[in-house]
Amino acid sequence: MIRLFKKMGLSRKKDSKIEDYYDLGPEIGRGAFSVVRQATHKETGESVAIKAISKQHVSDSDMKRFTREIEIMKKLKHKNIIQLIEVFDSNEYLYLCLELIRGGELFDKIVEKGQYSEKDACNLVRQIVSAVEYMHQHGVCHRDLKPENLLCSADDEPEEFVRIADFGLSKIFEGGEELKTACGTPDYVAPEILECKPYDTSVDMWSIGVITYILLCGFAPFYADTHHELFQKILDLEYDFPEPEWSGITDLAKDFISQLLVINPAERWTASQCVKHPWLAMSHEDKELKSLDSAISSMKDYVKNREASYANILSKVRASQSTPNLFNNK
Template sequence: MKMIIETINSFKSKRRNQSHSNKTGHCCTNGKHRVFPDVRVVTQDVCKHEESPMRSDAISTRGSNLNDHYHVIPKATGQGVAGSVYPAIHRKTRKVYAVKSIKKATARRKDRIMREITFLREVNHPNIIKAYGVYEDDHAYHIVTEMCYGSELFDKIVEKASSGIGCFLERDAARIISDLLSAVSYLHKLNIVHRDIKPENILFTEENNDMSSIKLIDFGLSVRHTEDHPKLANCVGTAYYMAPEILNGSYDRSCDLWSVGVIAFVMLCGRPPFNGSNDDKVFARIMTGKYSMDTPHWHGITDDAKDFVRKLLQMDPAKRMTAGEALEHPWVVDNKMELD
């Protein structure tokens, strides 16, 4: 167990600032506290559609102030290099939302922000974060989304490792993975490839409740890609969860399923399948495709669970399960029936 905790702590110390935009660079979406002195709207706000996510035609150049519609509480619930997340109370409905503030630091980051806004406008799925409006000031973009009161999946993983539990019960892991696959399947039907699926981008809707729904967030690295188009080539993602074909510079939507496989592996045994002291070592491990299920951490895990992970961590993307196939795997189906 000590080894698991040390691995996870090392994992935790490196998890921020690791969303790569190419092989040598990286970009992030969180940072220090920002005030909202003079904000203008760039997409339609929730004030006229309190319970509806942004429409795909919601872009507007109308002047409006975020503070006219929301009371933003100046205490960040999430913070990183590029921006912060704040709770905000809608002045009319008194409903609580989250405001994600993203700094306008570089042209590359602006491109990432625009991608996120574009895809959030389009998607509407119970396991994907809903956006209700986007504002802009001289320093940042501010995306208004539904509020998730729970923690990141990553924090749950660390919590279980630190408490001595080590990992998730299979039925709980299968439920979370099922919800995640449902979101991924939906995105892929829209020809959207997420490219940064990881525990940090999966939020629980309720606090201290492993059985609450999950929401997939952060579409800054997402891209639209159809199967009849040339393969994607940009090396993007977060080291631990990047598929080998991404590192080879030729990939498609199946890279998201590799990431789901890595997450399932971590949830079931408490440690990543491909570990290393730096990104290059992690990449080298990924390229071997070798991982072990013969360690004590896998004792007691069912054959169905192991088979599920193996079918996602296929080096050949053509042999990897699709999101639809993964949703029909016995491990997912049987555990879902047990919970129902």
């Protein structure tokens, strides 16, 4: 994909038509206001993902958010961050041409693969931390790190990789700046956001702690039947490493999580500190790390429940509005 990125500009002229440059393929994703389709560049033959956003169905504030997302993605060039190739802007639609990641969402891929160990989890977390360290160094706070926003390579690709996606809630910040907007997904949100306190990039590190926990056992560290109970457990830091799911998982892995699930953001480890943590820094080549079969089983249930919850939310959004025809039925 690198050759393609170099040849294309990030923004075409306003009257450019996306159909003049791409052959549009099947739909591969859908949101409340957008549709994602696979496409092929007519000159290079490269496959991409095109996210189409209907301007008619979004508010001015939403359009500002999409514009900010584009500006942020222009800044970020890292092997573990999905790449924005170019943008088409018409009167009715905004099209984002993105790097096509063929392996799908990370947790789905793990469940499908069926073979998985602590070493694999460590490799995945190492890539996520590397990308987040890069983002923070370039003044970007993601603010919505979660499994759905982690995409992975396909089985036939030579290298197993993770890409961080969806920068819709991300924010560019200046050194020392504090953020105040409450955002994120409940299972992964940091306590300072729940308490409506000013926060900084350390909220991303909390989310990595939650993601790492799930990658190792298949379920979240904080669980409750209601959001109120869930928030209270987070604020009370009420979690543990229960048996038998955590038996055999190294103390280094547990220590890594413990450095991130910290109430005081000033004491929470940064991405640069995490890179040097022994669990990530070691190659683990000479160690037999536990196969996480029970984690795969639990993760399967986790994915199923998450998909049901998302489908319910999306159906309510669609019921309140007409679904936009984003590709003119092509």
